[in-house]
Amino acid sequence: METIIVVGNGMVGYKFCEKLVARPEAKNYKILVFGEEVRPAYDRVHLSEYFENGDASSLALSSRDWYVNNGIELITNERVVDIQREIKQIVTENIGSYQYDHLVLATGSSPFVPPINGVDKKGVFVYRTIEDLDGMLSFAAAIKKENKNPKAAVLGGGLLGLEAGKAVMDMGLEPHIIEFAPKLMPRQLDHRSSNVLQHKLESMGIKIHLNKATRKILGNGAITGMDFSDDSDLNVDMLVISAGIRPRDELAKSCGLLIGERGGILVDNDMRTSDPHILAIGEVALLNGMIYGLVAPGYDMAGVAVEQILGSADSKMESQIDMSTKLKLIGVDVASFGEPFMPASKGHSIVFENKTKGLYKRINVSHDGKTLLGGILVGDASDYNMLHQIYLNGLPLPENVEELILGSSKGEKTAMGVLQLPDTAQVCSCENVSKGDICSSLKEGNCSDLKDVVALTKATTGCGGCKPMVVDLVNESLKAMGQSVKEVICEHFQQSRQDLFHIIKIKKLRSFEEVVKSCGQGEGCETCKPLVASIFASLYNDTANEEYVIQDTNDRFLANIQRNGTYSVVPRIPGGEITPEKLIVIGEVGKKYNLYTKITGGQRIDLFGASLNDLPAIWKELIDAGFESGHAYGKSLRTVKSCVGSTWCRYGMDESVSFAIELEDRYKGLRSPHKIKGGVSGCIRECAEARGKDFGLIAVEGGWNLYIAGNGGATPKHAQLLAEQIDNKTVIKYLDRFLMYYIRTAAPLMRTSVWLEKLEGGLDYLKEVVINDSLAIAEELEKEMESLVLAYQCEWKQAIENESFKNRFKHFVNSEEKDDNLIFVPMREQTMPKQWA
C-alpha cells in the first residue's frame, strides 16, 4: 500500500483530503496529514466572524471524526522539520520519521512582517490564526481597562488589512488603517472606486492614512505610537500587521527543491515540484510566476494534485487563472473581476459613480462592444455573479451595454436570465460546479429542490457567494420544467404557512397531533411545531402554556434562554412608564436572585441569569407586585416605545405615552410570524424612533401619522407612511387590519418589512386593503383582532397558578438541585456566564 503524506492542514490541505477520499481509489492508500496548528483545518476566509461570535468551532471545516471515518490519520500540533528526499521520508519535530510515496506540501503562507524598527514590541500582532486573534482579544481587553479611548492601527490597506480593521473595530478600539500606496486595496480597485470605498469606510468611523511609510514603532516595551517617513506620527495602543503574505517554503528550501526568486515552491501546471514525488498546492506554490492568495485557485490545485497522484497525468491547471473576487468588507460590497484596470488601448470603460450613496460600478468592454473584459463594483455587488459569468463565458452583450449595471430605462434591469448561461458556466468556483451540473441534477430527477442540489453538488458550501445565482438557477430550472416552485414548510408539511393557516382555521384543528394527521406526515420537527403553535396563537390566542412541548424553547419556558442555559426575565413596562415602587420591586428581585440587570432597547428592564428552577418564584414576586409577562421571549408584540410627549415636553403635540400604553395593552400577547415592535412619538423630532418599528406613530397638527413595516436589526428599514393626520380611533382600526392581515399571510419568521416587500403591489396595494377595504375583509380582520384582544391572559400568571406545570421549571425531575454545570464570572459589579471555550 502506498502512502500519501500531506504537510499542512489549512483550507487547501483539507480540500485535498476531501477530494482524495471522494475517490474510490483512495482506500488503496495510507493517508497521513500533519498540521502545525492545534486545531484541524478551519475557515480562514471568515476569520473575522470569530470576533462576532467567539465560536472557533463554527469555523471548523470538519470534525476530527471526519478524518477518522475517512481513513485519514490527522496529527495536529506537530511540525514537519525535514524532508529526506533520497529515502522519501519526512521528519517531525517531536514524533519521528515517516516514509512517503507521494508528498503534498500545503504549508500555506505566513504574514509578511516588514523589517521595521520595533515590530517586536508588545501589542504588535499579525492576523492569520485563531491564536493570533485570541492574543489580540486579550490584549485589547487589557488596554481597554486602562484607556477609555484606545486606538488600534492596521498596517496594510489591502483585503486582509481591511478585514483586520473590522476586527479591531469590533473589539471596541478606534480603527486606523495605514497604507503605503496612495489608495486602498491597490491590487483590486482603481483610484475612483478606491476613493468611494474610502469615503464609505470613513463615514463608518474608520480613520484612513494613505501614502504612509512606517519608519519606526514607538514605545518602551509596549507600543505607544508609529512614526512615519513624512515626519508625522500617530499614537496607537495596538498594531496589527497585514502587509501581505510570504509562502512557507522553508521546508522545501532546506531539502533543495527549486524555489522562486522571491519565495514560493516552483511548480508546473501539474502541481509537481522539481522532485516528481513531491507536489505543492495553495499559497506555497509558485505557478506561472505567481502566488495565488485566493481560495478558489487553491482548491483547483488540490483537485489537480489528487488526479496526478491517482494516475491521470492529463489533469493540469488551466493556463488562465481567474482572480475575480467578491466580498463584503466591513459591510460594504466590493468585487472585481477579469481585468479591472484595463488600459484604454484595449477597450472602453463604462463608469457609474455616486459618492453620496457609496456606489461605484465600472465595466470594461472591448472596442467593438462585443466582449466584457472585466470590471469593479463597490457598494452594491448584486450584479457581480451575472457579470462574472458573462466575462468567463464570453457571452454576447446586450445592445445597450450600460443596462448591465444601470438597468433599462424602463426601470427594471434587463438582467440576462440565468438560464441563458452555457452549461459549462462555472457557477460555484469553490466547489467547481457548473450550470450544467445543477440543471441536469434536476432534469434527471436526482434532485427535486435546492436542498438536494446543495447536498449533491456541494455548490454554495464554500464561500457562499454564488448562493443567489444557485437559488435562481434551481427556481428557473424547475419553472422551465413546468413545476411550480412551492414554498413548503419542512419535510412534514408540503404547504406554505399561509396554506396551513387556512387549513387549520377551516378545519378548526386544535392540537399538533390533529394538524399532522389531517395534512402532514411524520412526527414534526423544530421548524413545523413552533409554526403550528404560532398559528394556534394567532387563531385562538392560545397562550404558550397550551401545548408547551411544541413551542420554541423560549416560549416553552416563557423566558429567553441565554448563552449558558439560564434565562432572562423581562416584565412588561407598557410605554416605558414605571412607578418608583415598581422599580424598587424589580431591584429587590434582581438582588434576591442574583441577577444581572440591564435596560433594554425597548424601554424596559431585563434580568439575566435566572436558573430554570427560580423562574416561577421570580415571576410570583413580580406578578404579586402588579407586573405581567413582557413576552420578550415570544414571536409576538414586544414593546411600544414612547417619548414623553405633551405630558411634559414643551414641543409635544400629543400624549404619546398615554397612546403607547393604550396600544401596548391592546396588542400585548399577540402572537405573530415574527416579533412586532411599535413606537409613538409626540412630535416630528421622533425621539421614540417610531419609524424604526413595525408600526410607528408621530403626532402632527391634526392627528397622527401612521407608519408601518420598519425595523432595526440586521437590515434596518424605515417604516413607510400608511395614513396621515388620523385620530386615535382610526389608528387602532387601521392597525388592527394591518397586523391581522400580516399575521394571516406572512411566511414564518418574516418581519413586516420583508413581508411588505414581497407583497405584490407593495404599499399601494396594502393601502387599498387597509384603508379602502378592497378585499372586503376589513370587518373580518377587525373582529379577529378584537377576539384576540379579549382572550388575552398573562401566561406567567397561568403558569404559576397551574400545579401541573411544576416539573416544567425544574432542572432535574428527580432532584430540587439546580444545574451544577453553571459557572458565573464577575463582570464589572455584576456577574456573567463564563465564556465558551
Add this chain to the structure above:
Amino acid sequence: MNTIIDQYQTVSLEKVNFWFKVSPVNVFPINGGLCVKYKDKQIAVFNFSSQNKWYACQNLCPHKMEMVLSRGMLGDDKGIPKVACPMHKKTFSLESGENLNGNLSAIATYPVKIEDNFVYIGFSE
C-alpha cells in the same frame, strides 16, 4: 473541557447491569423530555408518546457544552427520531446519537425501560 463530555458513553441494552429508577411515567410531558440526575451525570429522558417510545441521552450538547438537551424539541428527520437542541437547533438522532445536521460528535444514548408505570434508565458500571 473534555473531562465533562468523557463521562458520557453510550450504553447498549446488553451491557446494562444497573437500572436506575427515576420517577412515575406521568411526571413526564407528552412528547417532551426532562432531565434526570444520576450521581454526577445529567441524563435527558424523552417521552416520545406519539410513537409510544422512550429515549435517554446525555443532557450535554456537544456544541457548546451546555446542559440543555432535555429542554429540546422532539421530532423526526426522514423517520429517524431526533431531538433539537434549544440553543442553536443542532439535531441528534435519539437512536444512534448522531448529529443529523452537522459534524458534531455523536451524543451518548442510554436504554430506557418502563416497569409498573415507572421510568428506569440503564447504566453499565
